Amino acid sequence: xxxxxxxxxxxxxxxxxxxxxxxxxxxxxxxxxxxxxxxxxxxxxxxxxxxxxxxxxxxxxxxxxxxxxxxxxxxxxxxxxxxxxxxxxxxxxxxxxxxxxxxxxxxxxxxxxxxxxxxxxxxxxxxxxxxxxxxxxxxxxxxxxxxxxxxxxxxxxxxxxxxxxxxxx
Numbered sequence: 001x002x003x004x005x006x007x008x009x010x011x012x013x014x015x016x017x018x019x020x021x022x023x024x025x026x027x028x029x030x031x032x033x034x035x036x037x038x039x040x041x042x043x044x045x046x047x048x049x050x051x052x053x054x055x056x057x058x059x060x061x062x063x064x065x066x067x068x069x070x071x072x073x074x075x076x077x078x079x080x081x082x083x084x085x086x087x088x089x090x091x092x093x094x095x096x097x098x099x100x101x102x103x104x105x106x107x108x109x110x111x112x113x114x115x116x117x118x119x120x121x122x123x124x125x126x127x128x129x130x131x132x133x134x135x136x137x138x139x140x141x142x143x144x145x146x147x148x149x150x151x152x153x154x155x156x157x158x159x160x161x162x163x164x165x166x167x168x169x
Contacts, residue, residue, distance in 0.1 A: 002160040058152070059090045066164065068092060072102055075146070079166040085117070086157040093168050094124075094152030108153065110166045111139040117159035121166070127149045137162075 058074060066081020070105045074095045110121050112134045116139050120135035155164050 007083040119160040
């Protein structure tokens with residue numbers, strides 16, 4: 001099943017590149033430049049497929065330790081979990097959209113209660129170093145600006161026993 005999805009996504013990305021080159025999309029460099037309908041279509045398709053690829057990278061609902069509810073897209077929602085000796089990483093929110101319909105600012109409120117072990121909440125954005133949001137017991141709120149491309153909110157633990165609560169608007 002995964003091979004079929006990978007082949008399908010690869011074929012669609014190849015088609016988008018060809019369409020982009022044929023429409024002149026590859027040479028459009030100015031944000032204020034008017035795009036042809038074909039260029040807009042190719043950009044929209046790229047946004048759609050990169051977003052779909054991001055959805056598949058998030059930890060599935062059946063594998064996460066807590067309860068997650070998505071909002072309007074995979075970038076927003078709520079998550080609450082109690083961990084007992086958790087070692088690993090969970091990708092809770094995020095995606096790979098080039099441009100998010102709801103805007104590129106996210107308000108994140110999170111709390112972490114560590115009884116034992118270690119844990120951290122972090123924001124990962126492309127090839128950049130992850131931004132550590134919280135790694136000790138406490139609460140925090142912050143605004144995150146999306147840059148486009150693969151981005152995710154993660155919880156990581158090493159023999160972590162405790163609680164995590166996250167709300168992303």
